[in-house]
Amino acid sequence: MRGTHTTTTRILTTLFALLALQLGSLVAPAWACGCGAMVTRPEERIGVDQEQSAVHWDGRTETIVMRFRVHGNARQAAWIMPVPRRADVTLGDPGLFDAIEELAAPEERERSYFWPREDDWPFDSGRGDAASVGAAPGGSVGVVGRERLGPFDVARLTATDPDALGDWLHANGFRLPDRLTPELRPYVDRRWEYVAVRLAPEQKDVPLYGELTPLRITFASSELVYPMRLSRLAETRQTLDLSILAAHRMEPRSPIGGEHPEVTFSGRIDRPEGPVAALAGDAPVHLTVLRQRFPEPSRIDDDHVLRTVADTPYRQVIHRERLLTVAGIPAWILTAAAGAAVIAALTVFLTVRANRRRRVPSAA
Known part of the structure; x- marks a missing residue:
């Protein structure tokens, strides 16, 4: 038992080296890193501006396509993603996210208002336009595959050989952290595997910046799961944007410590x-x-497991409001002018009538 405990501790400690700089290296992270963790060298910094994820699940196989937009001065970086089974990794299609965005675009409707507002004449005061708003056999497999995919060096790893994994870490210049090791224990206990990715562009002196090439990760899964537990390491508010392609509408079983997921x-x-x-x-x-916010990432207590729900359609509606006009003239001006004209006409009529009555001679 003592030897087993020691081995488990070594596994957790070595695996967590991939998370060495999760908190110290990220610059104001704002998006939920379902990938697990983005790490870099001690002297460099990298921030994730946005993470986009699209998932396809057919009941047996799950495919996750992920794309990051990053900033900072890091010339190399890496991230790790826990997966329940052996994974295949290839490059993804950057056009996927634009295609999904087009399919899910909100419906725009125009809605008119009658009375002028602060940006309309006469209240605008000439200010101009406002701005728009599987377990390893024998328990001893370490690095089970390694490929070069464009700018990515991809290693597929198990959690049962800390020595092999440690060699990979040392070869890539990552230092061992001294805290937060327990965050990986649930994955080790469940005998999940890991996809470790090192971003190593051909131009070594150019910092990583902008949108990175998407990665496509495929693995067998009897349920739709999106790894999220490691996002609890973040120190700032997190946001998850997730697109799911499946036979039916899918929603998370629970909020796992965040706000209620919103279907957009x-x-x-x-x-x-x-x-x-x-x-x-x-x-x-x-x-x-789906979109979900995590005001307190430390409260994230599990991975997302999604379930089938009724196929109720939904599309957001954005109302573009404009001042009601008639032939280019604000309706309120025409109404006010018409009202003034009616009042003027009525005033004239009553005045003339009163004058006529005064002129009629009284009877003898």
């Missing part, structure tokens, strides 16, 4: 095309787009 789109795609078809196939599929 739900609808059937009868004929998937382009990058969406490349991910989900050309058969009809249901697209669900």
